[in-house]
Amino acid sequence: MSLIPQAFTDDQLIRYLLGALPAGEMDRLDELSVVDDALADRLRLLEDELVDAYASGALTGERLASFESFYLGSPVRRRKAELARSLKATVNKISQRRATVHQLNTTTRVMNRRRVPWSRAVAAVLVLTTGVLLSRTVSLRRELHVSEEQAAATTQRVEAMTTELESQRKATAIAAQALADFRAARSASTVALVLRPETRGAGQTSIISIAPGSATAPLDLQIGSADTALYEVTLKDPATNQVVWRSPALTAQRERHPPVISVAVPAAFLKSQHYAVDVFELRPGSAPEFVGSYAFEVTRP
Amino acid sequence: MNALKQQVDRHGSGSSGTSFTRLLRWLDDGSDSQGERYLEMRRRLVAYFDRRSRPAPDTLADETFDRVSRTLEESGQINITPPARYCYVIARFVLLEDIRRRRREVPFEETRPVLVQPRPRPEDAEQSLDDSLDTLGRCLDKLKPEDRYLIVEYYRDSKRDRINRRRDLARKLGITMNALGIRAWRLRASLERCVGVCSRRL
Numbered sequence: 001m002s003l004i005p006q007a008f009t010d011d012q013l014i015r016y017l018l019g020a021l022p023a024g025e026m027d028r029l030d031e032l033s034v035v036d037d038a039l040a041d042r043l044r045l046l047e048d049e050l051v052d053a054y055a056s057g058a059l060t061g062e063r064l065a066s067f068e069s070f071y072l073g074s075p076v077r078r079r080k081a082e083l084a085r086s087l088k089a090t091v092n093k094i095s096q097r098r099a100t101v102h103q104l105n106t107t108t109r110v111m112n113r114r115r116v117p118w119s120r121a122v123a124a125v126l127v128l129t130t131g132v133l134l135s136r137t138v139s140l141r142r143e144l145h146v147s148e149e150q151a152a153a154t155t156q157r158v159e160a161m162t163t164e165l166e167s168q169r170k171a172t173a174i175a176a177q178a179l180a181d182f183r184a185a186r187s188a189s190t191v192a193l194v195l196r197p198e199t200r201g202a203g204q205t206s207i208i209s210i211a212p213g214s215a216t217a218p219l220d221l222q223i224g225s226a227d228t229a230l231y232e233v234t235l236k237d238p239a240t241n242q243v244v245w246r247s248p249a250l251t252a253q254r255e256r257h258p259p260v261i262s263v264a265v266p267a268a269f270l271k272s273q274h275y276a277v278d279v280f281e282l283r284p285g286s287a288p289e290f291v292g293s294y295a296f297e298v299t300r301p
Numbered sequence: 302m303n304a305l306k307q308q309v310d311r312h313g314s315g316s317s318g319t320s321f322t323r324l325l326r327w328l329d330d331g332s333d334s335q336g337e338r339y340l341e342m343r344r345r346l347v348a349y350f351d352r353r354s355r356p357a358p359d360t361l362a363d364e365t366f367d368r369v370s371r372t373l374e375e376s377g378q379i380n381i382t383p384p385a386r387y388c389y390v391i392a393r394f395v396l397l398e399d400i401r402r403r404r405r406e407v408p409f410e411e412t413r414p415v416l417v418q419p420r421p422r423p424e425d426a427e428q429s430l431d432d433s434l435d436t437l438g439r440c441l442d443k444l445k446p447e448d449r450y451l452i453v454e455y456y457r458d459s460k461r462d463r464i465n466r467r468r469d470l471a472r473k474l475g476i477t478m479n480a481l482g483i484r485a486w487r488l489r490a491s492l493e494r495c496v497g498v499c500s501r502r503l
Binding site: 085092 | 452
């Protein structure tokens with residue numbers, strides 16, 4: 001409640017606070033400062049402003065003189081002045097701290113804002129790079145897969161060729177051995193028994209007489225046709241149907257007509273009885289193919 | 302009410318519980334300010350005695366209330382309104398009596414003595430400021446965060462910036478500039494009390 005709302009100017013009220021008004025006005029304001037709510041509030045605000053102005057060095061001239069001579073004459077008011085000084089220093093410190101924090105935050109925000117395009121650019125580059133790398137990886141994987149398949153095929157081919165080569169080497173070795181055996185047999189017995197393949201209703205069985213001391217019994221087994229294939233000859237005991245001897249790989253003598261496979265059967269395996277020999281064509285990677293069967297009888301003196 | 306009771310206890314009012322309650326009711330003049338009106342009136346009386354350069358303004362304010370309480374006790378009612386006006390009438394008597402008493406004790410003619418304070422030495426002033434800052438810092442820490450924010454915002458900057466800031470602050474809080482000023486003043490007064498208590502402890 002205000003009894004005299006704006007009857008006094010700020011300047012008058014400040015002069016009242018500084019004890020610089022005439023006595024009559026001082027008394028009147030004394031009463032109003034206690035009784036009038038609005039004036040009491042105005043006085044407080046103006047007093048704070050006055051004290052703050054002093055604390056910040058804004059008071060000059062007569063007003064400063066009055067402040068120092070009258071206002072600071074009271075311990076209560078001196079404490080107000082001290083508080084104003086402390087408050088000013090503290091508020092400045094806090095404001096500076098806030099300003100620093102605000103500046104830091106602003107700087108961080110600005111940097112973050114500026115950083116966004118960089119982040120996007122980096123992200124874009126990463127995406128592109130990742131894409132390229134993925135594509136490259138897929139391509140490399142494909143190439144690798146093809147290479148692996150090719151390598152596997154090559155390996156298979158090499159293995160097949162190696163197997164074939166090995167077979168041919170073995171065959172060659174066998175042939176060489178057979179040739180050696182044949183030559184040895186020839187030296188022992190110069191005449192080989194020529195046998196024809198068995199046919200239904202075949203006539204007489206051929207008889208071979210093994211002379212004492214003979215190492216082998218040479219046989220010339222006629223075949224229908226011949227190529228560069230290798231052949232194997234087995235000696236079977238007809239009574240038991242068991243193979244008692246197996247020749248190394250042999251080649252056919254194509255220059256003879258009909259072509260023959262010359263084989264020297266070790267004499268040690270031959271007793272005086274009937275025998276049968278079977279001829280098989282050897283094929284790499286598959287089972288030997290039956291060519292023909294031949295029967296003969298052995299006699300020993 | 303706690304703050305009120307502390308304040309009363311601190312200043313050692315002679316009012317008994319019952320008479321003090323009657324005083325509060327009378328000061329409230331029909332409203333219930335929870336003791337705020339008493340505190341407000343006491344602040345005004347202390348300021349009045351202080352401006353009249355009385356060495357013990359708090360004691361004189363309490364003496365004023367004691368006399369009002371006694372009148373209420375004896376008469377049952379006081380017809381002068383508003384209550385603040387009656388308080389001022391009694392305070393004026395208390396002031397005059399104090400002046401007379403002091404005159405008897407100290408032969409000094411002036412009721413408004415002009416005391417020119419010697420300027421403190423720079424090093425003492427520096428130390429004093431450091432102590433005040435420490436004390437004020439502690440008192441600020443005791444405030445609620447929103448009050449601490451308000452007082453810092455209210456008193457920062459100077460001149461035009463300060464006026465603009467206060468206008469913004471009032472708008473933000475949805476109150477008038479005057480109400481903002483009063484709120485800031487109350488916080489400042491509480492800080493002042495806190496600093497006073499802390500200084501006495503040191």
